[in-house]
Amino acid sequence: MDKYTKAELDEAKTALGSTLRKCEKIQEGKKLGASQQTLLDRRVRALRLALDLIEREMKWYNSQEYS
Numbered sequence: 001m002d003k004y005t006k007a008e009l010d011e012a013k014t015a016l017g018s019t020l021r022k023c024e025k026i027q028e029g030k031k032l033g034a035s036q037q038t039l040l041d042r043r044v045r046a047l048r049l050a051l052d053l054i055e056r057e058m059k060w061y062n063s064q065e066y067s
Contacts, residue, residue, distance in 0.1 A: 006061050013054045020047040 004012075023044050026032075032040060 004057070006058065009054050009058050009061070013051060013058075016047055016051050016054070020044065020051065023047065 023040060027040060027044065
């Protein structure tokens with residue numbers, strides 16, 4: 001796996017977080033068709049997973065920095 005800089009991870013976290021908030025806002029709002037709802041649900045899960053993995057990688061960087 002490629003290693004990313006802390007700045008790249010932070011930028012990705014910001015962008016993905018913004019997209020996640022927009023998707024969650026749509027989930028709360030209007031009624032979607034079944035296929036659109038399924039796609040949105042899967043997208044939200046994928047974004048949460050990506051953000052979790054970025055957080056783990058950032059924690060790893062921090063632990064390496066101070067050891």
